[in-house]
Amino acid sequence: MPHIELRDVSLTYDTPSGRVAGVAGASFNVEQSEFVCLVGPSGCGKSTLLNIIAGFLLPTAGELRIGGKPVTGRDIDRGIVFQDFAQLFPWRTALSNVAFGLEMRGLRRPERERIALEQLRLVKLEKFAKAYPHHLSGGMQQRVAIARALAYDPAVLLMDEPFAALDALTRDDMQRLLAEVWHRSRKTVVYVTHNVAEAVYLADRVVVMSPHPGTVKCQLSISLPRPRDPLSVEFLACQKELLGHLTRPPEP
């Protein structure tokens, strides 16, 4: 049974000029421990879909199931990392931020801090446990955000263009780190990006979306062996293929 199932999911908005479909009839599955990227140009509804999976938005039509059960809103079985690095709570140290989800779960302090420190170790920031977010660089803050989203062990990790605001060198490092972390934790990941190379580097499968209205255009499996070499011939071939799918006009 697939871990996440979307069937004909649609979201329409009411605007002064009438009803606008943000997403129309999106259907795809995500298997257990799979890393799926949602890729598409602006306005294709990929972030909207992510928010629907996260439970922040309710679809106006269609069905969403996680683990076989229909989704009716937010729950702690999903962790989310946003693009904005100011998503960390500035009044808490890095450790305390990561421990937040555990606090909500009711764990006692020594236990929370132990697990949180483990998570920070995974993202190689254990030395900065006592630092406040504003002392950390953008890349470091995003790493803490990832640790925070993973700490309370959600079954699914959702990421909304988390590295888009970082410089290219940091971004490369972060992608490598994320691939490592995923490999170790084997979470199911849904990752939104508009960056083709990033999608080919990270994903098992890419769901290509087209805008106006947002629909699933096609899906592409990436079967390159890991760890992936972005400069290899095979990688570039995959990139070319994905780009082709993205830019090809949608079927009528």
Place this chain on the structure above:
Amino acid sequence: MQRVVPAAALPRKAPTASAWRAVASTALPFIVVGGLWELAARLEMFPPRLFPSLATIAATMVRLTASGALPLHAAETLVRLLCGFLLAAGIGLLIGIAMGRWRLAEDLALPLVSMAAPIPGIAYAPLFLLWFGLGSASTVVLVGFVSSFPIILNTWMGVKAVKPVWLRSALAMGADNRRLFHKVILPAALPYILSGVRLGLAQAWRILVAVEMLAAVPWGLGWMIFGAREFLNTDVMLAGVAVIGGIGLALEKLVFKRLEEFTVVRWGMMT
């Protein structure tokens, strides 16, 4: 908007030549103005009773301190300030938070607060005196009432201005409404709350001095200054004004700076 820091309030480095220069340049304006004043006073350009020399003012300050009168009045005023301010903070925080949390509270309170706030606090003084009579208690209530407005408004704004990304992250991590409020919304609103509390204290100080002058209560710096009018004791007045200024400055530097440094500055949250 940049924070305004008087040059005199900048932290002192280890005494080096440049540090001495800095001290000298801060002192210069006072020396110049003080010198001009002294000159005008000694030349008796105005009746000496009305325009006492700095020496006279200093001597008066010493005299009043030695006799215990100045400390007594200052203490009275400070006690009233503390009570009034605590009252304002208590009411202000409660109402501000309620307004931020519950739409109904906001709907009821906001029109009242917006209407009452722009009215100068001191305009309420005779009304309060009429309602509650003369005495320390009604002074404290008035001060509490008037200085609660900046606290209410800033607290309310702070609670409403919490970044959505923090709310979403916390909700995704399983926070329920109550915990969301205590662990996310309140800390996030802290810079605004502190701002409001600071304004509230300044407001309380200003109106307290004015109310004491309206002869509502005996004793207190405002009463002392106003009373000195009877005997044309300008030196007493100016000594009192200097003390008032000094206390105002101390409040700002000692109380608020510390509080800010311990919280919002440490967290990098200065607005």
Place this chain on the structure above:
Amino acid sequence: MSTSADRPRSRWRVAAALIVIGALYEGVARSGTFPAALLPTLPTVARAMADGIIDGSLPAHALSTLSRVLLGLAIGIGIGLPLGVLMGRYRPVENFVLPLAGALMPIPSLAWVPVFILWFGLGNAAAVAIVTYAALFPMLLNAWSGVRAVNPIWLRAGSAMGAGEHTLFWKVILPGSLPFLIIGLRQAFLRAWIAVVGAEMLAASDWGLGWVIFDAKEFLRADIMLAALAVIGLIGFAFERLVFGSLERATVLRWGMVRAQEP
């Protein structure tokens, strides 16, 4: 976030809230728990206001108060604005004035009333002097901040396009510091308003809204007090919305330098 659909709904809410509060007040006033002189019913207050307007006394007092405010404001701004701008432009001026301002600012303007009464006598001069003092500091500091906050990029762009010192000042620095200047004007007005009411109460000058309130205490006329309070509030509100609001709209809002506040 409010959309245009929200605004008429929120107006209804405000109106409803005011009616509820008004009704509560009326209820308490009529219940007789407090003497009628201390807690007059709303119609009584309205009548006091009407009487005051008809016999011309209220407008006269209001005018008197307003003229003191405007005069004091004019002088305060006339000194504070140029001085603040000079402080922002020239380091030596800043070094001289800032410590003095820092020392004088913590002193409430009304604390000077007794001193000013001795120096200028009871009446207009003392009141205007207090207003000037009150309006001076916010204007000074905001003008100073405003000049310092002018984005250096604008200055560089301007001089790259051939603007000289003089031109830069009038065409870049002044418009660039406008958001702060407007804040300064607003704060100066607020402080001036507070100062004038207080000064009128303390300087016992026979005219002005502040004096009206103070005098009404002697005769236990809470209805006159509340009427005068309402007038004070209305004038302040009108100034805020009409004068400063339209100034803002015509300049900094239109230029996108400042975001409009949510109502």
